[in-house]
Amino acid sequence: MDASLPYLASARHLWRHPWQLGLGVLGIALGVAAVVAIQTTRASVSHAFDAATAALAGGATHQIIAAPPGVDEQLLARLRRAGVAPRSTPIIERTVTTLGDAARTLTVLGIDPFAARGHALAGAMPANLAFLTRQGAYANAATATMLGVAPGDRLMLGFSGGTIALELVAIAADTLPDELLVVDLATAQEAFGLAGHLSRIDLLLDTGADDSAEIERRIRALLPANHWLVAAGTLRATLGRLTEAFHANLGALGLLALLVGLFLVYNAQSFLVRQRRELFGRLRTLGVTRAQLARVVLFEALLFGSGGTALGLALGLVLARRLLRLALQTINDLYFHLQVAELQLSVPVLLGAALLGIGGTVLAAVPAIVEAARASPRQLASRIAGERTAAKVIRRVAMFGALLIAIGSATLWLPSTSMQLGLAALFLLLLGGALLVPPLVHTALGVLQAPLGALCGHAGFQATRAARRNLSRTGVAAAALALAVASGLGIGTMVESFRHAVDAWLGQMLRADLYLSAPGSDDYASGGALDDALLTALASVDGVAGITTVRTLTLTPPGDVLKLTGYELNRRAFDGFQLLAGDRDAIWRRWQREPIALASEPFARKRRLAVGDRINLPARAGTLSVEIAGIYRDYGNGRGTLAIDRALLENAFGPIATSSAGIYLSASADLRAVQRAIEALLPATGLLHLRPQQAIRDASLQVFDRTFLIAGVLRDVATVIAAIGVFAGLLALALERTREFATQRALGQTRAALWWQLMLETGLLGLLAGLCALPLGGLIAIVLIDVVNVRAFGWTMAITIPWPMLGHGLLLALGAALLAGCYPAWRLAAQPPAAALREE
Amino acid sequence: MRGLASLLAVLLLAGCGADPGPSTGVEPPFALTAVLGANADDPGFARALAPRRFSFPADHGAHPEFRTEWWYVTGNLRANDGSEFGYQLTLFRYALSPEVPASTSAWRTNRVWLGHVAITDLSARSHDAFERFSREALNLAGSTAEPIAIWLDDWRIERDANDAWHLRAGEGGFTLELVATPRKPPVLQGEAGLSRKSAVPGNASYYYSLPRLDTQGTLTTPRGEFEVAGTSWLDREWSTSALGAEQTGWDWFALQLDDGSELMLYRIRRADGSIDPASAGTLVDPTGIARPLGASAVIVTPTEHWRSPNTGSRYPIAWRIELPSQGIDVTVTARLPDQEMALTLRYWEGAVMISGQHQGRPVRGMGYAELTGY
Structure with missing residues (x-):
């Protein structure tokens, strides 16, 4: 027989059900988009940070640093005269602020232009000697504009020791980093009262030379007490830890996005396969072999996966652009200035997301392929048999979920301080927990069948039965929904607990009535x-x-x-x-x-x-x-x-x-x-700023809120994506069941009764998923607070349960499910049963 | 005269930053104006207005009351295995202002140093040049009078109690460690050491030379370490003057003839192609007696040119030099065409060889030439 028949039949089926196809591909796209958006934001922030610190390091390979009050300035001449470090640049680096209400933070870099040979910053110096004068400084054009000064203008700046006056004498090349004022080393020492000392000496050593180890040894031999020769990356890495909190947050969110994305992709694909079980059964009776059918499913999975992934990558990058702006704003407000960062298209992130989208889709098709290959044509065509297999699958999934939870818990108890290990444990626990959602909902529906039947009559009975029966198709959507809601709850609980603890700590720590700060x-x-x-x-x-x-x-x-x-x-x-x-x-x-x-x-x-x-x-x-x-x-x-x-x-x-x-x-x-x-x-x-205690407390909490603003936004993004994905999944399911409902209508059930049954069914599913999300969210919160936070920062806090948030979570799950039920219910009402029946 | 190249280099450094890479496109005159502009004639500096009484060894040391000063050593050396080398070691001082500014910072200074080192390996036909900059602060660079020592980082020129000059410098796999002993007393150039650079009074320098120093020591190149011996020339000059606007560059020669005499010549070129009348020279006889030479006493005719593949500049690399009044007619040829100093400021400075006639007798010799403004 014609080998193209199964492909054509499958394509025709999808062509006639564009909603199902579209929603399936959208589900895949949303899962991919969530991962791409969060991971790309994270990579871009890291890159911007590295670029900023690398620019200030001026391409040095090594640095000499020292205990306060700093590097002995005599050391440079000793190194030079010993001939061990001809390319050595003495540096003074200080943070200053503009004066006035909207204070901006800048870096003043004192550099000896004559000794700065090979230092990247020396290349950006303007063609003017005047900055060697007593208060001369130069900056790039963007910084001058930001400060509102032109060459010849004077600038008053504040630092911990008081105020300094500088005169902008020239505009430097744009290769000079933003928000940087460069002055002569002597000017820096005079202005900051640092006579005799340097912040550091940047060294450009030939690390490839045969005698590089010997040179390093000779340099070390010249160092006074409490002076250290370190690789330039060391200080950068140490500084990098400043943003640990930020990165840990994004890391945990990226992980949750990955999990939710995984479930969404799986849900979408398995749905696309399952809705055509009967078609596949018919094809088998027409003589299409198992291998042919398996190839069709695989081919489709690749097609859907690629399409959804492409869409998801595009969507994710659009989203990432917005998130990055928000992330930078937070970092600039709280940590230090980062130049406007470009979106970094990280190949591993994009490849990983593509793998998730395409690989996940193909993987999700595997059970269907196995089923199509194993089952007889009659079994495939019969839904009952399919449901029976599904029940078996649910039991297996439950066992697998329990196993993952056991492994995850064991990982948590390992005596380790590794944050990565903590996050890995969280991943296992969540995956296991999510896998337990379908079995739990299945059991709960079984328990609820009788009481709901008693309470709501036939509709209640029908709804629980249908929900239970359809779980093979809705289970993954329910798990994704539970996971998304749980993520929101978990992160929300962590932030709320943290805020509570910080508030209490500030209350005890801030004892004075007024604070004066420099x-x-x-x-x-x-x-x-x-x-x-x-x-x-x-x-x-x-x-x-x-x-x-x-x-x-x-x-x-x-x-x-x-x-x-x-x-x-x-x-x-x-x-x-x-x-x-x-x-x-x-x-x-x-x-x-x-x-x-x-x-x-x-x-x-x-x-x-x-x-x-x-x-x-x-x-x-x-x-x-x-x-x-x-x-x-x-x-x-x-x-x-x-x-x-x-x-x-x-x-x-x-x-x-x-x-x-x-x-x-x-x-x-x-x-x-x-x-x-x-x-x-x-x-x-x-x-100097004089503020009463309450103002300090408010300001501190404001800083806290801003730190977690991005976390909140990212969490909401993930939740909305999950809600849309779940909505799409449930909607597709409801649409697929048009014929089933039409049959019921034809058998005499009223439109209202059917509407009521459908809403009850999806509502039940949403509510039960929401209920599953509560303990899952608690688990996330506990792991974040007691493991991730402790390992990342070393601080502990009591868990504060945010009761309103729990209610919101339940409402969100319920709302997403009900919303998904609305459209098919409306369509059902608008369509005569005969037309719906004819459609099949 | 020769140190003016270095002056420009310092100004360019200040202009473009100490990045040894390609020029950032800022032309020297720009930076020159920026620095010299108002204070080119800063009355705070001493000027070379009249001949002075030189006193040695004190005058081997620094004269900080003048804006610029340099110690300039060049020489031709030969190793036991027949390898031949030329070398240059220059330390150059420049004052940004007459007074040392008062400051709490030891880095605040008015003095900046520049060093050039070049080694021409004639056997390998290679020329390598290095430069360094430093402010005179914290012993990074500077000079002392007792003993007489001048240094920039680990590049050092030092005179010991026996009048021997110890030279040490190196970078990038090249080092030189030499001891140079004068065979003749200092030669006062120009008018008893006052060397006029134009008709404007005060536009002059104090200039003396040690025209012949027996030199030996060790030279290290990537080819290995060589015990070397040969002859060097030390030039000393200090002033507060600058080139006139119409003066575009110069050719300078330090020639050591094998009959025991030395010839120093500089030719200042003007924008209109003529030779500035302030150009001059000195002929030193074997006993050390110096005879000043006016611009018209010397005829210099370039006979061969070489175009630098790096910069596109076209330099003369061979000359016929005639001093009819002294019976000198010699050919001076660069020992290697490419001895261009590819540094912050580019110029040509290299070993030359001489052959020809001196008062009817055949004569040969070695020397150094400096070509700027090409």
């Missing part, structure tokens, strides 16, 4: 706008009972970032530390007398430190050894912080500018009056 708190600088004279003046303002101060210092020994905070505390402020370990009174007695420290929870967890342990820090001269006297709750810094007494900090590292001061009022003082009195004392530069 910009650029992570810099090493002495003096500063918040100097001792001002602090003394503050203390004598009427109504001020006491002042506490904070100084911060970031140490970057190779491969590490250590944040040190020097507190000048009173007992009231000290009680703001929420101790997880250690004796409060004992610590307070020792605080100003002994070299002890409080470690933040992430700090202690990441370094596996317990109370009583000691930690050695590279100090200005030698080593500062401190004992961990307590561990406190902290959500402020994922890398962890070590809190020590101010005197201990400054004895070890030299004078450090005050980054903020807490002002405590006496009981009778009037907050507004004191605020006005203090404002009158502040310099007119607008460098």
Whole structure:
């Protein structure tokens, strides 16, 4: 017989059912789009970040860094005269802010243009020597425009140590990174009060040379104490961890998108195959062989998969463009400036998505192929037999799901701190949980059949029976729906719990009535706008009972970032530390007398430190050894912080500018009056910000919300995609059943009764999927909070159950299902039964 | 004279950044104006207005009251295996302003240094040149009077108590470590050391040379390490003047004849193709007695040219040089055509050989030539 017959028959069937075909391909496309959008956004952000840090590193292969106060400037001449590093560029890098309300953050880079041979930034220098003058600076055109300055204009900028004045003398080439002002090294030292020290020395070593190891050894031999030679990538990688929170978020979301996408693709394809079981049965009776049929199904799967994937890739990239803009906005607001990033078309991401789309579709066709190959023509044509097989499949799926959950749980209990492993466990648990949804719904429907029959009469009975019977086709859609809703619930619960914990922590930590803060708190600088004279003046303002101060210092020994905070505390402020370990009174007695420290929870967890342990820090001269006297709750810094007494900090590292001061009022003082009195004392530069406690708390929570804004948006995108996919799946199913409904109508059932039965059936399915999503969502939340967060940041928190969100989740599942039932129900009502019957 | 090439190089550096790659398209005059513009005649600097009394060894050291100054060593060397080399080591000081600015930063300075090193391997027919820049700060570059030492990174020129000059420099697989001992006392060029570059008063430099130094030491190239010996020439010049607008470049020769005499010549070329009347020279006899030569006493005729494949510049590489009054008629030929200094500023500086007649007797010799503005 003609080999093209089965292809033609299949094509004709699909041609006559364009809705089914379209919805199936749309399902595949949506699954692919979700994955592409989230993963591409993630890759683009990473790329933009790498490009930004690489640009500042100027193509250096190595860097010499040091403990505060920085690299000894004499080192450069020693290296040069020893002939070991002819291409070595001394660098001072500082963060500054523009003054005024809408403060922008910029980087000032001090560079010696004469020593900058081979440094990428030297190539962008303008054709003008004038920046060597006392306050000369240059920037690229975009930065000058952003600052609203032209060559010849003066700029006032703030940094932790006060204000600096620069004059823009020239516009540099566009290859200079944005939001960067380049000045002469001498200017940088003068402006920032850094005489004698450098931020780092960038080295361009010939790493391919035979003697490169020997050169590195000779360089190391010349380094003073607490100076380190590191590969340029080391610092970049360390800096990269700043955005860990962001990446962990996107990573978890990408994973969920992948899972939802997988289910959507599977659902769409298996549906496209199953709706033609009867056709395939007829073809078999006409003499089409098993192998021929299998080829047809495979060919179709490839065709649908390719079409859906192509559409999904396009849709995903459109979506990614919008997400990227949002992601960059968040990063620029919270972390550091990234240039407007290009969408990075990552080959692995696109290939992976294509594999998901095409491979997933083909894989989803495998059961149908096996079935078509095994079953006799009569079995294929009969739905009952198909349903019987389906029941068997559901049991197998349940067992497989349980197995995955067991493996996932076992993975979680492995004594590991790997985040990847945590995410892998989450993937297994979710996949297993999703696979359990069809069996659970099946069982629930069986239990509900009698009570619903009693409650709603024949319609209730019919609805549960039909829903149960159709589960072989709706099961995957239900699982996808449950998974999407669960993802939303899980992430929502994590964010809500986190916000709750942060709010409570801020409430305890913020004890002062007013806070005065200076910009650029992570810099090493002495003096500063918040100097001792001002602090003394503050203390004598009427109504001020006491002042506490904070100084911060970031140490970057190779491969590490250590944040040190020097507190000048009173007992009231000290009680703001929420101790997880250690004796409060004992610590307070020792605080100003002994070299002890409080470690933040992430700090202690990441370094596996317990109370009583000691930690050695590279100090200005030698080593500062401190004992961990307590561990406190902290959500402020994922890398962890070590809190020590101010005197201990400054004895070890030299004078450090005050980054903020807490002002405590006496009981009778009037907050507004004191605020006005203090404002009158502040310099007119607008460098210092005075804010009441509540404002700090609000601002912190605002920052928190903005950090998770992108997570929320991505979650919603995933949920909407899943809802559309599920809607498409259920709609296709309902359309396919037109004939079944027409038969029922012909048998005398009223239009209203049928409508009621259909809505009940899809509603039940949606509700049960929603109910399954609750524990699944809880599971996601628990894994995110207790595993992923702990492994990524090292902080713990209690789970807060967001009750309204649970209701929303249920409503979402129900709504998507009901909506999917509406159109066929309407169509049903509009069409005479005979026409529907004729259609088949 | 020769150091003006380096002056331009410094200005260009300031103009285009220290990227040794292709020029960013900024022409030297642009940067020149930017820097020199208003303060080209900065009254804060000393100027070479009249002959001065030279005092050695002190004058071997730096004269920071002048804007520019250089130590310029060139020479021809021969190894035991017959390999022949030319070399150049130049350290050049330039002041951005007369005063050292007061600052809390040790990097704030008014002085910048430039170094050029070139090695011509005549056996391998290769020429390699390197440059370095540095500010005079934190001992990265600078000079001391006691002992007399001048350095930029690990490139170093140092004079010991026995009047021997120790030279050390290297990069990219090339190093030179030489000791050069003067065979003759310093020769004061021009009018007792005052070398006028134009008719404008003060547009002059103080200029002396050590025209013949016995040289030996070690030279390392990618071909290996060579024990070498030969003859060097040290030029010293300091000034606060610049080229006149009509002066477009110059040809400069330091020639060591095998009858014991030396000839220094520079020819300043003008935009109209003529030779500037300020061009001059000096003939040193075997006993060290110097005779100044006016522009009209010398006839220099280029006889062969070479076009650089790198820059397209066309340089003369052979000349007939006649001093009728001194009975000199010699042919000077580049020992290798491609000795172009492919650095931030491009010029040609290379080893030359001499053959011809001196007062009727056949004479041969070696030397160095510098060609700028081509």
